[in-house]
Amino acid sequence: MEVLKMLFSSKELSNQEEVLQELRKEGFYVTQATLSRDLKQLKVAKAASISGKYVYVLPNETLYRRVHKPVSLMEMMQSPGFVSIHFSGNMAVIKTRPGYASSIAYNIDNSDIPSILGTIAGDDTIFLVVKEGVGEDEVKEELSNIINI
Numbered sequence: 001m002e003v004l005k006m007l008f009s010s011k012e013l014s015n016q017e018e019v020l021q022e023l024r025k026e027g028f029y030v031t032q033a034t035l036s037r038d039l040k041q042l043k044v045a046k047a048a049s050i051s052g053k054y055v056y057v058l059p060n061e062t063l064y065r066r067v068h069k070p071v072s073l074m075e076m077m078q079s080p081g082f083v084s085i086h087f088s089g090n091m092a093v094i095k096t097r098p099g100y101a102s103s104i105a106y107n108i109d110n111s112d113i114p115s116i117l118g119t120i121a122g123d124d125t126i127f128l129v130v131k132e133g134v135g136e137d138e139v140k141e142e143l144s145n146i147i148n149i
């Protein structure tokens with residue numbers, strides 16, 4: 001599924017055959033039925049791109065940021081989704097690669113980290129609310145069990 005997220009973030013694909021061809025180029029061989037099921041699970045939709053062509057996008061991503069110089073999917077999969085974290089008072093912002101924020105936020109929310117009250121995730125950004133009085137180093141240490149900080 002991560003492969004599909006990365007494909008949709010780097011290419012404008014407008015039908016399942018195009019998706020299957022791109023998957024094959026990257027060494028993934030799936031059936032059309034499997035692809036359909038995966039698209040349904042990801043809740044993929046079609047939206048008009050800047051060129052006016054209808055292309056696949058991930059949920060709530062009708063203005064999905066596209067990568068102009070796409071790297072291979074294998075390269076993208078070998079690096080983690082986490083990019084950076086910055087703090088301001090009892091708030092923090094985590095930047096991720098496109099398409100990774102919601103899954104990382106889900107992992108944070110379901111890890112019962114005592115210093116984090118909750119998260120809100122977009123496509124490549126996670127907003128964290130940290131308990132008052134908790135230091136940045138403590139938050140980073142707790143997060144290091146989930147993401148490579």
